[in-house]
Amino acid sequence: xxxxxxxxxxxxxxxxxxxxxxxxxxxxxxxxxxxxxxxxxxxxxxxxxxxxxxxxxxxxxxxxxxxxxxxxxxxxxxxxxxxxxxxxxxxxxxxxxxxxxxxxxxxxxxxxxxxxxxxxxxxxxxxxxxxxxxxxxxxxxxxxxxxxxxxxxxxxxxxx
Numbered sequence: 001x002x003x004x005x006x007x008x009x010x011x012x013x014x015x016x017x018x019x020x021x022x023x024x025x026x027x028x029x030x031x032x033x034x035x036x037x038x039x040x041x042x043x044x045x046x047x048x049x050x051x052x053x054x055x056x057x058x059x060x061x062x063x064x065x066x067x068x069x070x071x072x073x074x075x076x077x078x079x080x081x082x083x084x085x086x087x088x089x090x091x092x093x094x095x096x097x098x099x100x101x102x103x104x105x106x107x108x109x110x111x112x113x114x115x116x117x118x119x120x121x122x123x124x125x126x127x128x129x130x131x132x133x134x135x136x137x138x139x140x141x142x143x144x145x146x147x148x149x150x151x152x153x154x155x156x157x158x159x160x
Contacts, residue, residue: 008141023090026097029057030089032082049073052081056089063098064089110121111158117156122151 003040005020040103050073054066066089108146132141 018094018101019118022097023093026093028057028059029058030086031055031057032085034081036132050076052078052085054082054085054089056086056093058093058096064092065098066090066092114160115155118151118155122148122155125151 004059008140014016024114026045031054034049036045036048039045039048048136050070052053052068054068056064058064064083066087068084068088070076070081125144129141129144129148
């Protein structure tokens with residue numbers, strides 16, 4: 001854990017924020033190569049083996065690329081290149097998740113209002129179904145049950 005992350009945690013902020021764990025949780029896969037392998041048919045290949053590429057695939061399918069390059073071939077180390085390229089890609093994920101979180105927070109009141117309305121509708125359906133059934137309107141009772149279930153499904157999707 002970085003010292004900055006430790007300092008943030010010590011301040012005990014309870015507000016939602018993007019954490020390093022959120023970044024890692026958003027990554028579905030990662031791939032590494034060097035530019036000479038990625039661009040085999042490129043005429044100017046000199047130095048391409050010193051450029052390391054990292055591709056992070058996020059869980060939603062979006063891809064982020066990070067790079068690492070060294071000036072001298074003698075300094076090239078594949079493991080260090082992968083670490084630096086990955087760190088570069090991870091730095092680019094932060095603002096994307098920050099935007100997504102801010103957007104979610106912005107829409108939270110509207111989502112909460114929609115959930116409340118759907119809960120009322122689901123409750124009404126659940127209340128009406130037995131009444132319809134007792135009056136012999138079994139088809140209408142089944143419709144009310146189905147509508148209540150639809151409202152509950154919508155609530156789950158909104159809260160996800």
